[in-house]
Amino acid sequence: MNKISRDDLTQRIVSALGPAGVIADEGAMAPYLEEWRRMSHGARARLIARPASTEQVAEVVRICAEAGAEIVPQGGNTGLCLGAQPDESGRQVILNLGRMNRVRAIDPVNFTMTVDAGAVLQTIQERADEAGCFFPLSLGAQGSCQIGGNISTNAGGVGVLRYGSTRALVLGLEVVLPDGTVWDGLKSLGKDNTGYDLKHLFIGAEGTLGIVTAAVLKLFPKPSDVQTAFCALADLDSALRLLARARAWTGDQVAAFELLCRPAIDVCLAQLPNIVDPLPRPSDWYVLMDLSTSRPGGSMRETMEELLAAALEAGEITDATIADSIDKANALWRIREELPEAVRAAGDDLHHDVSVPVADVPAFIRRTQKKLAEVAPGVRTMPFGHVGDGNIHFTLLGPEGPGPKTLKSQEDRMAHLIFDIAVDMRGSFSAEHGVGRLKLDDMARYKRPVEIDLMRRLKRAIDPRDTMNPGKVVRRTNA
Numbered sequence: 001m002n003k004i005s006r007d008d009l010t011q012r013i014v015s016a017l018g019p020a021g022v023i024a025d026e027g028a029m030a031p032y033l034e035e036w037r038r039m040s041h042g043a044r045a046r047l048i049a050r051p052a053s054t055e056q057v058a059e060v061v062r063i064c065a066e067a068g069a070e071i072v073p074q075g076g077n078t079g080l081c082l083g084a085q086p087d088e089s090g091r092q093v094i095l096n097l098g099r100m101n102r103v104r105a106i107d108p109v110n111f112t113m114t115v116d117a118g119a120v121l122q123t124i125q126e127r128a129d130e131a132g133c134f135f136p137l138s139l140g141a142q143g144s145c146q147i148g149g150n151i152s153t154n155a156g157g158v159g160v161l162r163y164g165s166t167r168a169l170v171l172g173l174e175v176v177l178p179d180g181t182v183w184d185g186l187k188s189l190g191k192d193n194t195g196y197d198l199k200h201l202f203i204g205a206e207g208t209l210g211i212v213t214a215a216v217l218k219l220f221p222k223p224s225d226v227q228t229a230f231c232a233l234a235d236l237d238s239a240l241r242l243l244a245r246a247r248a249w250t251g252d253q254v255a256a257f258e259l260l261c262r263p264a265i266d267v268c269l270a271q272l273p274n275i276v277d278p279l280p281r282p283s284d285w286y287v288l289m290d291l292s293t294s295r296p297g298g299s300m301r302e303t304m305e306e307l308l309a310a311a312l313e314a315g316e317i318t319d320a321t322i323a324d325s326i327d328k329a330n331a332l333w334r335i336r337e338e339l340p341e342a343v344r345a346a347g348d349d350l351h352h353d354v355s356v357p358v359a360d361v362p363a364f365i366r367r368t369q370k371k372l373a374e375v376a377p378g379v380r381t382m383p384f385g386h387v388g389d390g391n392i393h394f395t396l397l398g399p400e401g402p403g404p405k406t407l408k409s410q411e412d413r414m415a416h417l418i419f420d421i422a423v424d425m426r427g428s429f430s431a432e433h434g435v436g437r438l439k440l441d442d443m444a445r446y447k448r449p450v451e452i453d454l455m456r457r458l459k460r461a462i463d464p465r466d467t468m469n470p471g472k473v474v475r476r477t478n479a
């Protein structure tokens, strides 16, 4: 029996947070309901709660628990899987962490930083830099996404090859559980073998087990030199040969290793202003690579030159350019980072973010391209991404020319075709962005029954009333 009526809910939350902490006006709520790709048709919310402290988060969660109200945790709203959007009922409460944006402490000796969950990723990077340290999580949405969202989606990005995904960068967490209890796990220990490592339950849980309110993050020595090169590959298989060579040659100082294909360069040239083709002759495949060192006064320039000369001699690359200034490095990285925007601007596009074992990336790309050519002739394929992590953004564009734009109407068919092949190769249908509501059916299709069962049992144990982001990652427990 709920102790608070739904009508009293708004008033109780306003009393707990003050008027500045609640948005209940339809117009003002609209930006919180929409998402980056404008896919959240019909999402409605009872209100947006914007607490300013862990105690306030706990208070809102307790009030909602008493009212039996469902909560949707929300960070920067860049998640791309409808995880931070409410359903269409208009009864769910969005709990947005945006006001909890403090860096609580930085310890350059321990190489740790303690932050509120609502701190924006780019702010965290800048504060680490000011303290002479480095926080390596880096992704296209870093100006908007929050660390709580990064933790809840176990975000990846371009630094995973060297530093690991978000899971590897978190030492401790503070979490408000679905009944309002606060778990203070804000430890900064490198070693702690005392039973189940509870923080890992909440990392990648997409807000279904509780609300992350703060974290202790791992920092690293600041890079003193980063060298960026753009290489034309002899063929697709050469990407892996070059990666292995670069890792061995540099003693694992490869900071980023991104695969690009010619259609990706062409779409950037066509859709983005001031993009220059980095090399004079076109090639089917390219790699954008960063080498970095944190040794004071160290330089990777000579290492990069020697590495590329050896790769040229071995026939792995046919040409390359090394950026000789930060501006030139940024210009090369713009192609990779703004590629999703360019594809969106081109229109009639579908995106798939899959992973396979690194060694199988070329075989996966070829197999998928062959299958697509058979069943969807004319559809253009644009595989690119974090090849060093086995993570490929397998993007499709509709046929060239003025014909009807019908690719989006085949979304499920195309996704299943690509996911079937990835999973058949012991890969994953979602390498980076999570599951949210968007990929719930894919969980049923691709996860083993024992995996689904374990997840549902965990969900029931921690959130028995299924009020914490219900219907995301696992089906509603009462469904």
Ligand SMILES: Cc1cc2nc3c(=O)[nH]c(=O)nc-3n(C[C@H](O)[C@H](O)[C@H](O)COP(=O)(O)OP(=O)(O)OC[C@H]3O[C@@H](n4cnc5c(N)ncnc54)[C@H](O)[C@@H]3O)c2cc1C
Residues within 6 Å of the ligand: 036, 072, 073, 074, 075, 076, 077, 078, 079, 080, 082, 083, 084, 097, 117, 118, 138, 139, 140, 141, 144, 145, 146, 147, 148, 149, 150, 151, 152, 153, 154, 155, 156, 157, 158, 206, 207, 208, 210, 211, 212, 213, 340, 432, 433, 436, 469, 472
């Ligand atoms: C241009 C662009 C580029 C991107 N590039 C990458 C990339 O390279 N790698 C990558 O991994 N992702 C990428 N993403 C996806 C996205 O940025 C990440 O998933 C990011 O981690 C989401 O953070 P957010 O704060 O926006 O979370 P939101 O979108 O607000 O939420 C995501 C999920 O986490 C939950 N959540 C949010 N905050 C909390 C919290 N404090 N406690 C509990 N649950 C919470 C939400 O309920 C939701 O389920 C990209 C997105 C865009 C738009």
